[in-house]
Amino acid sequence: MLKDAAKFEPKIVAFCCNWCSYAGADGAGTARKNYPANVKIIKVPCSCRVNPMFILRAFQRGADGVILCGCHPGDCHYSTGNYYTRRRMALLMSMLNFMGVAEDRFRVEWVSAAEGAKFAEVMNDFVVQITALGENVKLRDLRCKK
Amino acid sequence: MQKIGVFVCWCGSNIAGTVDVAAVVEAVKKIPDVAYAVDYKYMCSEEGQKIIKDAVEEYGLDRIVVCSCSPRMHEATFRKCAESIGINPYMVEIANIREQCSWVLKDVKVATEKAIQLAKAAIAKVRFNNPLHPGQSQVVKRALVIGGGIAGIQTALDIADAGYKVDILEKEPTIGGKMAQIDKTFPTLDCSACILTPKMVDAACHENITIHTYSDLEAVSGYVGNFDVTIRKKARSVKADICSGCGICTEKCPARKTPSEFDEGLRNRGAIYIPFAQAIPKVPVIDREACLKFKTGKCGVCSIVCPNGAIDYTQEDELITEKYGAIVLATGFELIDLENYGNLGYGRSKNVITSMQLERLTNAAGPTEGHLVCPASGKEPKSVVIVSCVGSRDTSGRGKTYCSKVCCMYNAKHAMYIREKYPNVDVTVFYIDVRTPGKGFDEFQRRAVEEYGVHYVRGQVGKIMSDKEGNLTVFASDLNSGRHLMLNPDLVVLACAVKPAKDARKLASMLTASIDTNDFYVEAHPKLRPVESPTAGIFLSGMCQGPKDIPETVSQAGAAAAKVIGLLAKDKLMTNPCTAKCNEQICSGCLTCTNVCPYGAISGVEKEVVTLNGTREKRVVAVVNEALCQGCGACTVACPSASMDLQGFTNKQILAEVDALC
Numbered sequence: 159m160l161k162d163a164a165k166f167e168p169k170i171v172a173f174c175c176n177w178c179s180y181a182g183a184d185g186a187g188t189a190r191k192n193y194p195a196n197v198k199i200i201k202v203p204c205s206c207r208v209n210p211m212f213i214l215r216a217f218q219r220g221a222d223g224v225i226l227c228g229c230h231p232g233d234c235h236y237s238t239g240n241y242y243t244r245r246r247m248a249l250l251m252s253m254l255n256f257m258g259v260a261e262d263r264f265r266v267e268w269v270s271a272a273e274g275a276k277f278a279e280v281m282n283d284f285v286v287q288i289t290a291l292g293e294n295v296k297l298r299d300l301r302c303k304k
Numbered sequence: 305m306q307k308i309g310v311f312v313c314w315c316g317s318n319i320a321g322t323v324d325v326a327a328v329v330e331a332v333k334k335i336p337d338v339a340y341a342v343d344y345k346y347m348c349s350e351e352g353q354k355i356i357k358d359a360v361e362e363y364g365l366d367r368i369v370v371c372s373c374s375p376r377m378h379e380a381t382f383r384k385c386a387e388s389i390g391i392n393p394y395m396v397e398i399a400n401i402r403e404q405c406s407w408v409l410k411d412v413k414v415a416t417e418k419a420i421q422l423a424k425a426a427i428a429k430v431r432f433n434n435p436l437h438p439g440q441s442q443v444v445k446r447a448l449v450i451g452g453g454i455a456g457i458q459t460a461l462d463i464a465d466a467g468y469k470v471d472i473l474e475k476e477p478t479i480g481g482k483m484a485q486i487d488k489t490f491p492t493l494d495c496s497a498c499i500l501t502p503k504m505v506d507a508a509c510h511e512n513i514t515i516h517t518y519s520d521l522e523a524v525s526g527y528v529g530n531f532d533v534t535i536r537k538k539a540r541s542v543k544a545d546i547c548s549g550c551g552i553c554t555e556k557c558p559a560r561k562t563p564s565e566f567d568e569g570l571r572n573r574g575a576i577y578i579p580f581a582q583a584i585p586k587v588p589v590i591d592r593e594a595c596l597k598f599k600t601g602k603c604g605v606c607s608i609v610c611p612n613g614a615i616d617y618t619q620e621d622e623l624i625t626e627k628y629g630a631i632v633l634a635t636g637f638e639l640i641d642l643e644n645y646g647n648l649g650y651g652r653s654k655n656v657i658t659s660m661q662l663e664r665l666t667n668a669a670g671p672t673e674g675h676l677v678c679p680a681s682g683k684e685p686k687s688v689v690i691v692s693c694v695g696s697r698d699t700s701g702r703g704k705t706y707c708s709k710v711c712c713m714y715n716a717k718h719a720m721y722i723r724e725k726y727p728n729v730d731v732t733v734f735y736i737d738v739r740t741p742g743k744g745f746d747e748f749q750r751r752a753v754e755e756y757g758v759h760y761v762r763g764q765v766g767k768i769m770s771d772k773e774g775n776l777t778v779f780a781s782d783l784n785s786g787r788h789l790m791l792n793p794d795l796v797v798l799a800c801a802v803k804p805a806k807d808a809r810k811l812a813s814m815l816t817a818s819i820d821t822n823d824f825y826v827e828a829h830p831k832l833r834p835v836e837s838p839t840a841g842i843f844l845s846g847m848c849q850g851p852k853d854i855p856e857t858v859s860q861a862g863a864a865a866a867k868v869i870g871l872l873a874k875d876k877l878m879t880n881p882c883t884a885k886c887n888e889q890i891c892s893g894c895l896t897c898t899n900v901c902p903y904g905a906i907s908g909v910e911k912e913v914v915t916l917n918g919t920r921e922k923r924v925v926a927v928v929n930e931a932l933c934q935g936c937g938a939c940t941v942a943c944p945s946a947s948m949d950l951q952g953f954t955n956k957q958i959l960a961e962v963d964a965l966c
Contacts, residue, residue, distance in 0.1 A: 171965055176819065178840060184374045187403030195409055195418040198425065198965045199376070199400070203882065203953055207937030212958055219966035235816045235839065236936035237902045246941065271838065272820030280406070 168222035168288040170197045172281070173207045173212070177235035178270045179227030185274025186281075193212040193281035196288075197225075204228070205266075206239035210250040213264060217297040223288035227277070228265050240268070257295045262287060307339040307632045308427060309365035311356055311375075313347035313372035315402055322346075322406035324416040331420045335427055339363045340574075348378050353385045362388050365889060367430045368394045371423050373402040376829075383565060392435035394881065394952060399426035423963060428964035436881035439930050443529040443877055444629040447868050448473060450521060450811065453481020454500060454854060455846025455861045456634035459506050462865030464512035468872045471626065472507065474517045475807070476565075478583035481636055485660060485669040487568060489854055490717040491748035497669070501582045508584045513672060518589055524631075524814050527934060528841030528876045539619040541590035542576075547614035549586035551608035554578055562594045564671075568661040570679060571671035575617075576606045581669060590615075630841050630868045631815060633825055634807055634861070637847040639800040640695045644702035648694065648798060653770035654680035656796045659711070662718055676722060676729075678795050680774050685794035687730040688722055689778050690715050691765045695801035697736060704801045704822060709851035711799040712739050716749040718797060719758040730760040732791065734780055742853070761789070768796055802851055817842045824850050835864040841917045843867050864964055882952030883933035884940060886926045888913045891947040893924035897939035905932035906939060 174180040180201050186193065202208055205228025213224045226247060228240040247266045255261050265284060269277045310332045314320035325343040333341045340363045344352050347370055359365060370382050383393035401419040409415040447463050449456045452474030460470040462756040472479060484504075486496040507513050522534040557574030564573040566580050575594035578586060596603035597617055639658055642650040649656045655678045657665070670672035678685050692715055696702030712735070719731045734883065736758070740749045752758045767779040778791040804823040812819040817837040818826035825844050828836040835844050845864040846857040859893035871877075886895075888911065898906045909927040914920055926939075926948065937950040949955055 169966055171962060181376060181818075181838070184376060184400075184403040187374070187407035190407055192408050195405075195414045198418070199404055200425070200958060200961045200965070202937065202958065204936040204952070205937070206941060207950060207953055207958075209941045209955065209958075211955075212962055215959055216477065216962050216966055219963055221966045224916060232813050233816075233819065236934060236938070239817060239902070239936045239938055242900060242938050242941070270820070271818045271826050271908075 166289060166292060168196050168285065168293075169220060170225065170285060170288060171204055171216045171221050171224040172197050172199045173205070173208045173224070173226045174199050175228045175235075175239075176201055176203050178229035178233065178268075179277065181204075182227070182269040182273045182277040186188035186274065186278040187274075191275055191276045191278035194285045196239045196285050197281045204234065204236050204239035205243040206236070206246075208243065210246060210291075213250060214297070217259065217263070217294060218299045220294065220298050221283060222291070222294045223265075225265045225267060225280070225284050226269045227269045227280075230270055233270065257297065259294070260291055262291060263294060306337045306367060306431060307363060308337050308367045308369060309356070309359050309363065310338055310341040310371065310423060311347050311352075311359075312341070312343040312367045312401075312423070313370065314343060314345045314354070315373060316345065319372070319402050319406045322409060322412055322415045322600060322877060323401060323419045324412060327416050328401075328419050328423055332423050332427065336429065337431065338683035339365060344737045347372050348381050349531065351859045354671070356382070356385055357389045360386075360391060366391065367433060369397050369426045369430050370422065371399040371401045371419065371426070374398075374400045374404075377648050386837065389550060394436040395430070395433050397426040397430040397433065399423045425964040428960040429957045431955060432960055434951070438878040438881040439874040441529055441931055443872060443874050444531075444627045445469065445872050446471070446626070446628050447630045447632060447872065448531070448533055448626070448628040449589065449632045449634055449845075451636055451805075451846070451848070452476075452479030452515065452517065453634065453636045453846065454483040455636060455848075455857045456481070456632070457503050458858050458861035459632050459634055459845045459865045459868070460507055460513050461503065461510065462658070462862050463872075464510045466865075466869045467512070468869065469512050469514070471514045471516060471628075473519055473521060473522055474515070476579065477518045477540070477587075477589040478579050478784050479507065479517060479586070480580075481513060483854065484582070485568070485663055485667075486582060487663045487670075488717065488721060490713045491742075491744045493717065494720065497582065504582065504584045505744060515584070516624075520829050521811060521814060524625075524732070527820065529629045529871070531627065531631055531841065533628055533631075534625050535621055537622040537624060539621050540587060541592065541615065541617055542588050543616050543619070544585060544587045547587045548612055549578070550611065551578060551588070552609050552611070552808075553615065553684045554588055556605050556609045558603065558605060559596050562591060567664050567671050568658065569663055570664050598805075601854055616923045628673045630843060630871050632843045632845050632864050632868060633811065633817065633837070633848050634845040634864075635805040635811060635848040637802040637851075638805055640703060640803050642694070642798065642800060645694060645798075647767045648691065648765065649703075649768035649770055649776070649796070650798060653768070653776060654678075654792060655770070655774065655776055656768060656798065658716065658773070659714060659797055659799045662797050666718075666721060676726060682796075684726065685729060687732070687744070687793040688797060689765075689791055689793040690719060690731065690733045690797045690799065692733065692735040692799050693801075694798040704803060706822060706851065707739060708802045709739075710802070710853050712749065713745055713853065715799050716740070716752040716758070720752045720756050723756040723758060730759070732761060732793070734761050734763055734765050736762070736764065742855075748819070763789070793929050802847065804848055815842055824848065826940060835860055835867055841871065879931060880935055882935040882950065883930045884928045884937065884948055884950050886928055887947040887949065889916055889947075890926045890945050891925040892945050893926070894944065895924070895926060896942050896944060897926050897948050900938045900942045902936065902938065903932045903934055905929045905934075
């Protein structure tokens with residue numbers, strides 16, 4: 159059942175690479191740039207560590223939005239990791255589309271270690287976007303529902 | 305059964321002010337396997353660590369979750385704490401409830417709820433943690449310093465004095481950098497060259513220092529303690545070992561249309577040139593784009609006049625490879641382009657110059673031998689206007705938003721030495737704010753006003769016009785009196801913003817060093833690790849990290865050197881144990897992983913393996929070289945059979961976090 163849109167608090171998982179985006183999130187904190195509590199961060203060494211399965215699992219478990227943040231292309235700590243991410247996630251996007259999941263529920267963003275303000279902006283924007291989309295019902299496994 | 309201890313930190317009021325820490329403790333106590341949970345004011349303090357140690361002993365904890373600040377801050381602290389009581393340091397997980405929670409949320413209820421969820425995710429992950437053991441790697445006892453300005457020279461000298469080999473890589477034909485161009489330095493007004501050139505000579509003569517000028521970084525691979533670097537020594541077209549540095553070639557060269565970079569375009573240089581008299585090495589270089597011999601095939605004057613036969617038109621770039629244990633970035637700065645500041649008339653009137661051009665005009669070794677003249681007329685100016693913050697603190701998008709830090713002081717310096725040498729010249733400085741913190745700095749600026757009679761006007765210059773005769777009109781506002789001003793100076797000096805060197809971003813990519821939106825290198829921690837890049841083994845020195853003056857640059861150079869020495873002094877380094885690991889039982893030997901590994905750390909090895917149904921067979925499986933693997937995890941996703949996993953960030957661990965958060 160779709161909840162009342164006004165009270166709807168989306169669940170959002172953010173995968174952040176250790177070197178850029180996780181540090182960017184720390185930067186947002188240090189600069190006291192607020193973003194909603196809906197966003198919960200999972201640290202990974204590199205965005206290329208994120209298996210598309212993790213994202214599908216999040217949706218299956220009831221996440222309403224998933225965002226993956228890495229270093230800007232060319233700035234990857236491991237040189238090429240985020241290029242792999244970009245290709246893999248482009249495929250995942252079209253697969254989500256194929257499965258009927260609004261591709262707006264998943265986003266890839268490049269946030270550097272110095273971009274604390276950008277991190278907060280991106281998260282604020284993403285929460286607004288997911289809130290507007292409402293609850294994720296398409297991929298949610300009802301057995302996982304708490 | 306696992307025994308997990310959860311330790312919730314208040315961080316004074318940083319966390320406890322927004323998160324109800326007691327509620328977090330109560331909530332996690334209900335989670336199965338959490339054997340102990342407690343909150344304390346400062347977990348990182350000695351007392352806080354003692355609480356952890358006592359709890360481990362009393363409750364027999366085998367896994368630890370600390371809910372505190374970012375793991376980038378204190379993960380190492382708590383890992384060490386765990387190790388000291390016999391728990392493997394990799395059995396510790398941090399829930400970041402400060403940066404990700406209390407600092408970005410205002411509502412206590414919401415923040416407490418999020419803190420509990422973050423704690424739950426960390427607890428879910430720590431259940432799947434396994435003890436990990438770092439390996440060891442050798443340290444190459446040699447450092448590379450990129451950039452041969454005062455920052456690079458000082459860093460190299462300090463490292464070399466400690467007994468380690470250092471190479472300086474400089475893209476220009478000589479070391480010395482921007483400081484060599486400066487006339488005098490604030491606040492002592494001592495001659496810049498007089499204090500710099502002895503250091504340049506020291507570096508050149510030092511038995512532990514090798515200088516590669518006119519060279520670029522071609523390629524870098526490896527990791528802390530073991531960098532493999534290829535340096536491109538560009539062809540000078542002059543044999544350095546034969547050349548005596550007499551300079552006859554530079555005088556006789558007929559191609560004299562190229563503006564001298566060293567003199568900021570105020571005079572021309574030959575196609576074969578030595579940037580300045582004290583250049584090191586004092587070996588000329590042929591600018592092949594300007595040289596008639598290279599352009600037309602005719603000329604060859606330099607090779608005729610050279611008494612030693614040192615000119616070599618066929619010389620080619622040389623690639624040299626070397627191993628280094630540490631790399632220091634000291635790439636310095638340049639001034640911004642003024643193309644967005646057409647209103648200030650730079651480029652249209654020769655009498656509108658940059659501060660660096662003024663340095664050359666007042667320098668005894670400069671194009672006018674130190675006589676201050678207007679470049680257009682060649683006559684002494686009667687009045688000079690100095691404009692501060694050209695491109696600094698500019699939020700309009702034309703320039704840089706940051707303060708360039710050095711301009712207020714050098715404006716005072718310029719004003720002072722113009723008034724000192726030419727007491728009849730009127731000097732007016734337009735400023736937004738005068739920012740002169742530093743030892744003896746404010747006194748220095750006040751001297752400019754009080755003793756030297758420099759006019760300081762708070763206000764911005766809107767426009768500078770030049771009529772047909774080249775007479776300048778400056779339109780400005782005086783914010784203190786609210787009046788509009790119109791001045792007719794003979795010379796205008798623009799204090800342009802500084803920006804990092806052009807190739808800073810390219811180097812950052814090659815070295816995987818972090819860089820900010822302004823192209824300054826990012827430090828590992830802004831307060832506690834200011835001379836280290838987040839990438840291990842890469843260090844920062846001087847302006848490339850942020851605007852700073854010479855004394856600050858020299859102290860930072862020394863600090864970077866100390867860090868490098870600390871690294872090179874170690875015989876072995878502990879490697880990161882969070883490496884990829886192959887489950888040989890299910891690995892099919894397809895070796896897809898080898899194609900994505902950026903470090904060539906995976907190879908196919910024929911091995912006898914026990915298959916899932918218990919039989920033994922000999923087949924090719926992927927084997928990870930732990931010394932080479934840096935732990936990015938690219939292979940884990942590429943692996944079609946999920947036999948490749950990343951220790952410390954295993955599929956199980958990450959999925960457990962996903963499950964806990966959703």
